[in-house]
Amino acid sequence: MKSSRPEALSVLVVDDDTQMLKTIKDILRLRGYSAVIAATGREALKVTSEMVNAPAVALVDLQLPDMDGIELIGRLREIAALTEVVILTGNASIDSAVRALRENSNDYLLKPVQPELLVGTIERAGERWQRHRAELAMSESEERLRLIFDHVSDALFIADDSGRIIDANPAACALSSQSLETIRALTMAEVLPESSPQGRSDHRVLDVRSAAFAPGVLVYTVRDLTRQRKLEDQLVQAQKMEAVGQLAGGVAHDFNNLLTVIMSYSSMLLADMGANDAVRGDIQEISDAAQRAAALTRQLLAFSRKQVLQMRAVNVNSVVTDVEKMLRRLIGEDILLTTHLDPELALINADPGQLEQVLINLAVNARDAMPQGGDLTITTDNAELSDEHGERHLGAAPGSYIMLAVTDTGSGMTKDVQQRLFEPFYTTKGVGKGTGLGLATVHGIVKQSGGDVYVYSELGHGTTFKVYFPRLTTAEPVTITAEHRAITPRGSETVLLAEDDEAIRTLGARVLGALGYNVLVARTGGEALRIVAEHKGQIDLIATDVVMPEMNGSQLVERVLEARPGIRVLFMSGYTDDEVMRRGVIDGQTAFLQKPFTPDLLAHKVREVLDLP
Ligand SMILES: Nc1ncnc2c1ncn2[C@@H]1O[C@H](COP(=O)(O)OP(=O)(O)OP(=O)(O)O)[C@@H](O)[C@H]1O
Ligand SMILES: [Mg+2]
Numbered sequence: 001m002k003s004s005r006p007e008a009l010s011v012l013v014v015d016d017d018t019q020m021l022k023t024i025k026d027i028l029r030l031r032g033y034s035a036v037i038a039a040t041g042r043e044a045l046k047v048t049s050e051m052v053n054a055p056a057v058a059l060v061d062l063q064l065p066d067m068d069g070i071e072l073i074g075r076l077r078e079i080a081a082l083t084e085v086v087i088l089t090g091n092a093s094i095d096s097a098v099r100a101l102r103e104n105s106n107d108y109l110l111k112p113v114q115p116e117l118l119v120g121t122i123e124r125a126g127e128r129w130q131r132h133r134a135e136l137a138m139s140e141s142e143e144r145l146r147l148i149f150d151h152v153s154d155a156l157f158i159a160d161d162s163g164r165i166i167d168a169n170p171a172a173c174a175l176s177s178q179s180l181e182t183i184r185a186l187t188m189a190e191v192l193p194e195s196s197p198q199g200r201s202d203h204r205v206l207d208v209r210s211a212a213f214a215p216g217v218l219v220y221t222v223r224d225l226t227r228q229r230k231l232e233d234q235l236v237q238a239q240k241m242e243a244v245g246q247l248a249g250g251v252a253h254d255f256n257n258l259l260t261v262i263m264s265y266s267s268m269l270l271a272d273m274g275a276n277d278a279v280r281g282d283i284q285e286i287s288d289a290a291q292r293a294a295a296l297t298r299q300l301l302a303f304s305r306k307q308v309l310q311m312r313a314v315n316v317n318s319v320v321t322d323v324e325k326m327l328r329r330l331i332g333e334d335i336l337l338t339t340h341l342d343p344e345l346a347l348i349n350a351d352p353g354q355l356e357q358v359l360i361n362l363a364v365n366a367r368d369a370m371p372q373g374g375d376l377t378i379t380t381d382n383a384e385l386s387d388e389h390g391e392r393h394l395g396a397a398p399g400s401y402i403m404l405a406v407t408d409t410g411s412g413m414t415k416d417v418q419q420r421l422f423e424p425f426y427t428t429k430g431v432g433k434g435t436g437l438g439l440a441t442v443h444g445i446v447k448q449s450g451g452d453v454y455v456y457s458e459l460g461h462g463t464t465f466k467v468y469f470p471r472l473t474t475a476e477p478v479t480i481t482a483e484h485r486a487i488t489p490r491g492s493e494t495v496l497l498a499e500d501d502e503a504i505r506t507l508g509a510r511v512l513g514a515l516g517y518n519v520l521v522a523r524t525g526g527e528a529l530r531i532v533a534e535h536k537g538q539i540d541l542i543a544t545d546v547v548m549p550e551m552n553g554s555q556l557v558e559r560v561l562e563a564r565p566g567i568r569v570l571f572m573s574g575y576t577d578d579e580v581m582r583r584g585v586i587d588g589q590t591a592f593l594q595k596p597f598t599p600d601l602l603a604h605k606v607r608e609v610l611d612l613p
Pocket of ligand 1: 039230367369405411412413417421422426427428429433434435436437438439440463557
C-alpha cells in the first residue's frame with residue numbers, strides 16, 4: 001500500500017454518523033487522499049456539483065436521513081458518471097447491497113469498517129477510476145483524430161510499404177471516385193495513376209506527398225490543385241490583357257488626335273475644292289484611309305476598355321432582332337440561324353452600338369468556323385451567377401445578369417486557342433483573313449459594361465460563347481442624341497477651346513471661327529482659367545479636351561463652373577481614363593465629342609450643346 005500519491009485522489013464520504021465520518025476522513029487523509037464529507041444525501045449532491053473535478057470515489061452509506069442511498073447513487077451518477085461508488089452498509093443486508101450494486105455502485109464495505117479493508121477497497125476503486133478515465137481520454141482523442149481524418153479537405157491514404165492501401169479518408173474516396181472497400185483492395189499506383197509518371201488520365205493537377213509514419217506505414221497526402229492552378233492561369237491571363245490594353249489605349253489616344261487632323265483638313269480641302277479638281281480623288285483616298293484607321297483605333301480602344309460608351313437601358317432581344325437580318329446576309333445560306341429569345345429578359349445598361357459589335361464579331365467567327373455550313377444559335381436568358389461560379393472564374397461577381405449565348409456547330413478549338421483567343425492580334429486565320437481583334441473587342445466591350453464572357457468549346461463539335469451583362473438596377477439614364485442636319489450649323493456665341501494638342505487647337509479655332517463663333521483658345525487648364533477670369537464679355541461654351549497635363553478636363557470644368565455657373569460644357573476625347581469623366585458620360589449627363597472628329601461633327605455638337613434647353 002502506498003502512503004502517498006502524486007495526485008491526491010478525492011473521495012466523497014457520505015454518512016449521517018458524524019463520528020464515523022470523522023474517523024474515515026482521518027484514515028483517508030493519512031493515506032494521502034483528499035476527503036470531502038457530507039452528512040446527508042442533499043449535502044452530498046451539493047458538494048459534488050460544486051467540485052471542480054468530480055470525486056474519484058464516493059463512499060455512500062445506504063441509510064441516510066433525507067434520501068434513500070440508492071436514489072443518491074442514481075443522482076450522483078448523473079453529475080459524476082465516472083465516479084466509482086462504494087456502498088457502506090451497516091445492517092449487513094445482502095438484499096440492499098445487491099440492490100445497490102445493481103444500481104451502478106461498484107463495490108461495498110460492511111460496517112463496522114475495518115481501516116485496512118477500507119483503504120484496500122478505496123485503493124482498488126481509485127485504480128479502476130484512473131483506468132476508466134484514461135480509457136475515456138483515449139477514446140475522446142481517437143474520436144477527435146477520426147473527425148479530422150474524416151473531414152480534412154486533403155485526401156489521405158494510409159498504405160503499407162508495398163503501396164497497398166490500408167485505409168483512406170472520405171476526401172480520398174471522393175478524389176479517386178472509389179468506395180472505401182474498393183480502395184482497400186488497391187495500391188497507390190492503381191488509385192492515382194497521375195501520381196506515377198506514366199499517363200495522366202485527366203486534366204487534374206494533384207500535389208502528392210508521402211511520409212513514413214511508423215515502420216511500414218506510409219501516409220499519402222493528396223491535394224487537388226486543379227482549381228487553384230486554373231485561377232492562377234486566369235489571373236496571369238487577365239494581367240497580360242490589362243498590360244496590352246494599356247499599351248493599345250495609349251497608342252490609340254495619340255492616333256485619334258492625328259486622325260482628327262488628317263480627317264478635318266482633308267474634309268476642309270474637299271469642301272473648298274471644285275467638283276472636277278484634279279487632286280480631288282487623291283484627297284478622297286486620304287480621307288477614306290483615315291476613316292479606316294479611325295475604325296481600327298476604335299477597336300483598340302474598345303479592347304483597352306477606354307472608349308467612351310454611350311450607355312442606356314437596352315433590351316438585348318431588340319439588339320438581336322435589329323441585327324438578325326444583317327447577320328443572315330453575313331453568314332450566308334449554308335448556315336441556319338436560330339434565335340431563342342427569353343421574352344422576360346431583363347434590361348441592361350449598355351451601349352447598343354457596341355452590343356451590335358459584340359454580336360457581329362461572334363457571328364462572323366462562328367461563320368468562319370463552319371465553312372461547310374451548320375447551325376448558329378443565338379440565345380438570351382436571365383441568369384444568376386452563384387458564389388460557386390465566382391470561385392471558378394475570376395471577374396464576374398455573383399448576382400443577377402442576363403446571358404447572351406452564341407453557339408455554333410463548327411470546328412471548335414483546342415485548349416491552347418481557348419486560352420489566348422481574347423488577346424488582341426491573336427488569330428489562327430491566314431494572313432489578310434483575320435486581324436485577331438474581333439474577340440479582343442468583344443472582351444473589352446463586355447468588361448467595360450461590367451460583364452464577362454466565357455468560351456466553351458470542343459474540338460470538332462462546336463463552340464459556345466456566353467456573354468453576361470449585369471441587369472439594370474438604376475433608373476434609365478438620360479441620353480443626349482446627336483441630331484444630324486445636312487447643313488453645317490453656324491453661330492455667333494463665344495467659345496473657349498481648351499486643348500493641349502496644337503494641331504487640334506488650331507484646327508478647332510479655324511473651324512469654329514469660320515462658322516461665325518468668337519473663339520478663345522487655351523493650351524492648358526491654367527490658361528483657360530485665366531481667360532475665364534479676365535475675359536470681359538460672356539463665355540457661352542467651354543469645349544475642352546479630357547486628357548491634358550497638369551489639370552484634366554473635368555477638373556478644369558469644375559473650376560470654370562464655379563466662376564461662370566451658366567456656361568455650357570463640351571468634352572472632347574478619344575478615350576476616357578478618368579473615373580469622373582467615365583461616369584459622367586455613362587449616365588448621359590455630359591455632352592461629349594468623340595475623337596477623331598470632322599469639322600462637320602464639331603460644328604453640330606457645339607450647336608447642339610448651345611441649343612440645349
Ligand atoms: N466560334 C469559333 N470557333 C472556332 N474558333 C474560334 C471561334 N471564335 C474564335 N475562334 C478562334 O479565335 C481566334 C481569335 O478570334 P478573333 O475574332 O479575335 O480574331 P479573328 O476572327 O481571327 O480575326 P478578326 O475577328 O479580327 O477578323 C480565331 O482566329 C479562331 O482561331
Ligand atoms: Mg473574328
